[in-house]
Amino acid sequence: MSNRARLEVLLALINLSAEQAMALYEQVDGTVPSIDSTEFHPLDEALDQVELKAAIRTLEGTCTQLCTTLAPPGHTAINLVQVYDYSCVRLAVRENIINILMDYPKGLHVNELSKEINVEPKKLSRIMRLLATRGCYSEVAKDVFASTRLSLVLHSENPVRHMVNLHAEPASKGGALIYENLKEPQTAYFYHPDHCPVMDANNKEGITGAFFDWMRQRDSTRESYHRLIQRLSIIMGSSAVLTQFPIDKYSTVVDVGGGIGAFSLPFAKMHKHVKITVYDLPKPLTQARMTQVWARDCPEAVQENRVEFSELYFFTQAPVPGQDIYYLRNIIHDWPDEESLVIPQNVRKAMGINSRPPPPYDYVVRQLNREQAALEASKFGATMAPEPMLPNFGVGNMRMYQQDVSMFMHNARERMLPEFLELSDAAGLKLEKIWDLSEACVLEYIAA
Ligand SMILES: C[S@@+](CC[C@H](N)C(=O)[O-])C[C@H]1O[C@@H](n2cnc3c(N)ncnc32)[C@H](O)[C@@H]1O
Structure with missing residues (x-):
């Protein structure tokens, strides 16, 4: 050609x-x-966005x-490299600019906005103009800014905002240390989660342990983190597992490291015959119980005892045995190889012969080599882009590679298919099929 x-x-x-x-x-x-729409479209918050995402x-x-x-x-x-969007969004989030603009559907002059948030108006107008150029706010008259559909996700009640914050604050600080991490002798060949770029940049208190230990001692960061995870599943497309995977024929589900129930809550709403066990650390479980997440959004599951919250340290404990589905979403990617193997090994101990699909994960980092991508497509059903696109869809799949660098900052990783196969072999699992949800994937395993 x-x-x-x-x-x-x-x-x-x-x-x-x-x-x-x-x-x-x-x-x-x-x-x-x-x-410049000022409202969400009904498709924006749909659980299943597979076709749109494709x-x-x-x-x-x-x-x-x-x-x-x-x-x-x-x-x-x-x-x-000349990218300051995250710094500008950080200001917008910290000062709740969208909450203010919502009261002014025809827009607010930057001089008025500057009084409300105590930022010098000429400086503020430059930040607002950069964001409006991206479609986040619109400049409806000179120096008058109004909200847009894109800016609505920064509202204090929108969980995406917590994700934005995570990247604009602790993650961006960790990102600044990647070069040093790669070159300094004490970190270059080292994968321990306690001393990783994100901890080195943020752990000013000297807390012992990994990122989750650091968050354990910071209530608002942790609570905000678990709220963002609720929304992340729609952003990544993994919530489509609820409609794309034939999950309704199973009656017992274990959500290992399930947080406050980002997967389990919509699942319980949709499938009323299923008994769910959500496992996690004590504080996220308290958040799930105490902050009324379930009582507000799915009270019937709690009243009918269809959901149980239990503490489980997945490095040292196995979940309840013999359940139909052991679901692990965004768990393995948080850890280096050594720790990552222990988690499915513990799950494998609990699985009965009929347990399926143990255990699904999420991102499968795509191959840039067309021959290898074609092999994975024919053997496991992984999707490959047509030529002349790059086989991995290029920037169409960029978040996967950005996410891998986010995990790099934890000394953890997103994995490619051969790495998943290595891990599952070692844990006594056999990969049956990849379900492509147009960004996240479900990996369906059976016991080997
Ligand atoms: C990235 S979040 C994923 C949450 C959920 N699976 C989802 O995708 O919506 C990782 C979860 O692992 C939990 N976690 C971290 N360390 C753990 C440990 N040692 N034992 C059990 N859970 C742990 C965290 O509290 C958090 O809820």
């Missing part, structure tokens, strides 16, 4: 995937969103590949 022909295929894919996305919005309520994966991958091909490299290189 000539260079021009390749670019023309990318253009056709952009068109096709954008049309698919528009049709999906229209199917829901007959409309497509605009950049279209966006192609759209983002092809648009970026096209721009990177046609722009001068220096232009693209500077765009990669």
Whole structure:
């Protein structure tokens, strides 16, 4: 294929995937969103966004590949590093700018906004203009800013905001230490979770242990973390397991490291015949019980004793035996290889011969080598992008690689398929199938 022909295929894919996305919005309520919409579209918070995410994966991958091909490299290189969006969003979140703007549907002048949050107006207008250029707020008249659909996720009641905060604060501080971590002799070849970039950058109190130990002693950070995890499953697309995986034929489910129930709560709402056990550390379980998360959003599951909250330290304890499903979401990725193996080994001890699908995980980092990607596609059903896209969908799957670096900051990792296979072999599990949810995956295992 000539260079021009390749670019023309990318253009056709952009068109096709954008049309698919528009049709999906229209199917829901007959409309497509605009950049300055001031309300969420009903599809924005849907549990199952698999089709939309598949279209966006192609759209983002092809648009970026096209721009990177046609722009001068220096232009693209500077765009990669001259990024201050997270600092600007940090201000917006800390000062609850969206909460204020919600009271002014026609917009608020930056001079008024500056009085409310005590930030010098000329400086503030520059930050607001950067964000509005991204579609976060709109400048409806000179220096007058109003909310947009994108800015709504920064509202104090929206759980995505907690995720934004995690990346804008502790994660970005950890990210600044990656080079030093790779080069300094005491950290370069070392994978202990207690001394990792995110702990070195944030653990000013000298707390002993890993990130979860640090959070144990910081109530508001921990509570905010567990709220963000609730929303993360929609962002990553893993909540689609509830509709895409034939989970309704099972009657007992164990959610290992289930937090405050980001998976279990919508699951209990949807499948009323299932008995669920949520395992975690004591404080997240207290948050699940005490903050009324369940009492408010799924009181019937508590009243009917369909959900039980139990303490379980997954490095040293096995869950209750003989349940149908042992679910582990976003658990293995928090730990280096040595610790990661112990968790499925403990789960394997509990599994009966009929237990399925033990245990699913989430991101499967995709191959950039087309031959290897094709092998994984034919053997396990992993999805591969068509040429001339990169086989991993390029920037369409960028969060997976960003997330891997986020985990790097914990001395942990997201894993590629061969690494999952190594881990499951060692834990006595056999991979049957990969369920691609257009970003996150479910790995279905049986006992080996
Ligand atoms: C990334 S969160 C995943 C939460 C949930 N599975 C989800 O995806 O919605 C990791 C969870 O592991 C729990 N955890 C961390 N260390 C643990 C340990 N040693 N034993 C049991 N749970 C632990 C945390 O409290 C947290 O809820």
